[in-house]
Amino acid sequence: MPDSPFHPANTLSENIRISFVVPVLNEERLVMRLVELFTPERRKKYGFEVIASDGASNDASLSLLREAQTRGLVDTILEHTETRRQTIAEGRNKGAEAAQGRVLVFINADTAPQNMDALCEAVLAWEQANTGIAAATPVYIAPEERIWSDRIFHACMNVYVRALNVLGIGMGRGECQIVRRAAFEELGGYKSNIVAGEDFDLYTRLRRNGSISWLRDAIIYESPRRFRKYGYLAIIWRWFSNSIAVLVLKKSVAREWELIRE
16 A cells, blocks of 8 residues: 555564553553563563553553663553544554564553463464464453353354454454454554444454464453443344444444443
8 A cells, every 4th residue: 555654664663573562541450460470581581572552641640661661571652642532443553663673563551461471372373373364362351350250152153263263354352463464564553433333343354364263272361340330131132233334335334432441
């Protein structure tokens, strides 16, 4: 694409294989749980960088990220300074524009890998094997927060994600999306005008161009806060209606994604 904002391949760093892009908005309670895992030792071992893309947080998120940057846990902090609300798709795209790696790992600030080393090793093995243009991971609730409904939902959801990729539709939970830079750039990244379902939209478009791998050892834990507030039936309905709208109308039902920070 002639107007692509992303780095040309010949300008990328040979020392950075993975770029972790972390969209952040008022995540002072949870963001450091993830960021503390990006140790300088792991950065050197696996060859990754960390880019935090802040959507104009008005809590302590930015100060925490700046402190983490001084400790070598974060490489780049991007700040949204406009008065309008930034979509998470825009935040991720901005992170990708600044990234130097050949594999982009978009991981939400309220999530954490079950095992950071296992995630890095799975991503690097997948990159080297060249078995797909993107990858999806299993997502669960952490054991200490998990209840019976979490077990049922996430077991079914992980099967559902795998099935959609096998059937050729394409799916990857937004908590952690792993994409080869070349494929991401070819599609122009996330559609910034989609408020909710932008992650599903990206993977449906990716699946048309290639296969999506399943990294079963790269387990991600997500926050249960949204499920606790609304319940699984309400969340499933919202996801379903947004997915249909994205597939058919190329836009989301939701006009703004509600922040749940309790």
